[in-house]
Amino acid sequence: MGAASLHIFLVDDDDLIRKSLAFTLAQAGYRVSGFASAENALAQFDREPPDMVLLDIGLPGMDGLDALRAIRRQATVPVIFVTARRRELEQVLGLELGADDYITKPFDPDVLLARIKAVLRRSMQTEPTRAPDALLTVGDICIDLPSHTVSVAGISTDLSPREFELLVALAREQGHVLGVDELLHRVWGPDYLGEPQIVYVHVRRLREKLETDPNRPKRLLTVRGVGYKLVDATSATLGHP
Numbered sequence: 249m250g251a252a253s254l255h256i257f258l259v260d261d262d263d264l265i266r267k268s269l270a271f272t273l274a275q276a277g278y279r280v281s282g283f284a285s286a287e288n289a290l291a292q293f294d295r296e297p298p299d300m301v302l303l304d305i306g307l308p309g310m311d312g313l314d315a316l317r318a319i320r321r322q323a324t325v326p327v328i329f330v331t332a333r334r335r336e337l338e339q340v341l342g343l344e345l346g347a348d349d350y351i352t353k354p355f356d357p358d359v360l361l362a363r364i365k366a367v368l369r370r371s372m373q374t375e376p377t378r379a380p381d382a383l384l385t386v387g388d389i390c391i392d393l394p395s396h397t398v399s400v401a402g403i404s405t406d407l408s409p410r411e412f413e414l415l416v417a418l419a420r421e422q423g424h425v426l427g428v429d430e431l432l433h434r435v436w437g438p439d440y441l442g443e444p445q446i447v448y449v450h451v452r453r454l455r456e457k458l459e460t461d462p463n464r465p466k467r468l469l470t471v472r473g474v475g476y477k478l479v480d481a482t483s484a485t486l487g488h489p
Contacts, residue, residue, distance in 0.1 A: 254300070254368065255281065255299050255300075256278050256279070256280050256298060256301070256302060256364075257281050257289050257301045257303075258273065258283070259283045259284075259286055259301065259302065260282075260307075260330065261306075261308055265353075269302070269357075273364075276361050281296065285308060285309055286307050286310040286311070287310055289301070289315070290318055293319075293323065294322075297325070298325055299325065300326050300371075301326070301327045302328050303315060303316065303328070303330065303347075304332075305331045306331075316347055326349075326367045328363060328367060329349070330351055330352075332352070332353040348367045348370070348371070349367050349436075351363055359439065366439070382394055384420065386422045387467065387480030387482040388482050389419070391412075396409075398412065400457075400458055400467075405457045405458070406457075407454075410435065410436075410450060413435045414454060415454060417435050421478075422478050423479055423480075424477055425474050425477045426477065427474060428448075428475055428476075429441055431476070432444070432447060447476075451470075
């Protein structure tokens with residue numbers, strides 16, 4: 249599917265930024281609908297469903313965080329947060345609401361276009377269902393790739409899309425350490441090299457969902473100065489090294 253057939257909702261209350269971004273996206277071949285408020289964008293969702301949403305956080309009325317919650321109740325369309333302030337970025341990373349990506353203002357238009365292409369490419373990919381790859385297990389962690397579901401000790405747990413991708417990357421290399429840069433490259437893409445805090449936040453979130461005591465992890469381990477590895481916690485419970 250080419251860019252010309254893809255429709256992007258651009259939600260930003262700054263008229264100048266909205267018009268500038270709309271021009272950049274149109275020049276790249278995307279069809280763009282601009283909105284100054286989240287309420288107006290949401291009102292158009294059923295009439296003209298977008299292929300992606302670029303969503304400012306600091307919006308008047310309904311802010312971007314609440315807008316994402318509303319979007320996720322009615323669609324699985326990929327969303328990229330646009331944020332201007334560090335406090336907003338920390339809020340996005342901390343809440344992990346299910347946005348597919350974020351970019352901070354000011355940004356290079358070429359970087360934004362690369363992020364858009366990467367997110368759209370991921371959203372259009374389907375996970376292979378070949379028998380050897382359909383199910384990943386690491387001890388009592390069971391990852392069903394086709395259905396994007398995870399259970400720990402037989403209990404289902406909800407992961408955000410990026411948490412799921414991070415867990416899969418670690419599970420495919422179970423018992424082996426993956427460095428932060430390698431995880432950034434595999435899960436987020438090369439544009440994110442140099443942003444290790446993204447990995448730190450997602451590892452913390454994963455531990456909250458995988459571990460009995462996130463402060464004393466038994467499954468997702470830190471190898472100081474190297475990176476992280478996912479291990480079989482049941483073997484440790486049984487007394488094996």
